[in-house]
Amino acid sequence: MAWLKLTGKALYLMKSSSDRFIDSSSASSSFGSEDELRVSIPLQWFNGRDVPGTLIVNLTSDEPLPVDDSENRQSNQSLNGQVIVLDPGHGEVEAGVNDPGAVNRGLGRTERDEVRKQADLIKAELESKGASVKIVENNTGKSLGQIGSEGAGSNCFISLHLNAFNGDAQGHEVLIDTDGTAKNERLAGLINEELDRQLDIRNRGVKRQGLGVLRGVPRSVPAVLVESFFIDSVRDAGTLDRLIGVSAKAIATGIERFLVG
Ligand SMILES: [Zn+2]
Structure with missing residues (x-):
């Protein structure tokens, strides 16, 4: 099962048993409020096989790397042929x-x-x-x-x-x-x-x-x-x-x- 990782920059959909991410959603400061971060959870994260099961919050760690392109392609090719x-x-x-x-x-x-x-x-x-x-x-x-x-x-x-x-x-x-x-x-x-x-x-x-x-x-x-x-x-x-x-x-x-x- 995939998992979620929240850093100061983004929320990441992390590959199961891996430190690489499949997809990310950028965190942004709210309008007029520099000390508040907003991040949206993309709905499509809850549609596939890699549904997130756990949220890990670590605001001090480095940003993760994406999964290899070939793996990424396998994980979501929902728009093939479009x-x-x-x-x-x-x-x-x-x-x-x-x-x-x-x-x-x-x-x-x-x-x-x-x-x-x-x-x-x-x-x-x-x-x-x-x-x-x-x-x-x-x-x-x-x-x-x-x-x-x-x-x-x-x-x-x-x-x-x-x-x-x-x-x-x-x-x-x-x-x-x-x-x-x-x-x-x-x-x-x-x-x-x-x-x-x-x-x-x-x-x-x-x-x-x-x-x-x-x-x-x-x-x-x-x-x-x-x-x-x-x-x-x-x-x-x-x-x-x-x-x-x-x-x-x-x-x-x-x-x-x-x-x-
Ligand atoms: Zn215009």
Whole structure:
């Protein structure tokens, strides 16, 4: 039976009778509270053979190493054969015209660059479970409809965005098209639920909105647009990095639950 190990950095799902971990969930400081750590226990840890039986807390020990890749692949290949298309939003919308999306001027960081990093993290997470992941690079002047059409033949299409408003609002939301299907709603609901479990920010819920990029996706392919948080309200670079990392993990988990469940 697997076991859990909690350190100051993360909660680890440890391989049975081993000091190597199978999966991990990062601990993060709660918003506005530096002396409190939060860590979410991924639901999928309770689905497989390696259900955790014991929690060991050792805040001073070194972080464990992952199990070998070959072992890891055997332990969870739940997404074998699944194809996922990720669309990090904004970028070069036509030759020479570069759209940064939402901007945090104080930190000099843009939505375009952050969601591109987020896409790489989601891709790595899903590929570790056997999925094929395609990232639609937004540097080729494609129209929103053309970007959406890249979802053809895949099992789901996820457009990645960050919000901005008045430098104060914060929260996550997942959007589906105004005439989105029940499948779109289920996918959006699962991703939003994971964001709610893993990010300590307001849950703005699942919403319907007319969205050109989602309209371009063939109707048979579940498609959602994720607004993980408001980039303009983030106060420091470390928090922004953490929000990107944690939201990427949450989105990957939501996708996995949708495709496996
Ligand atoms: Zn955007």
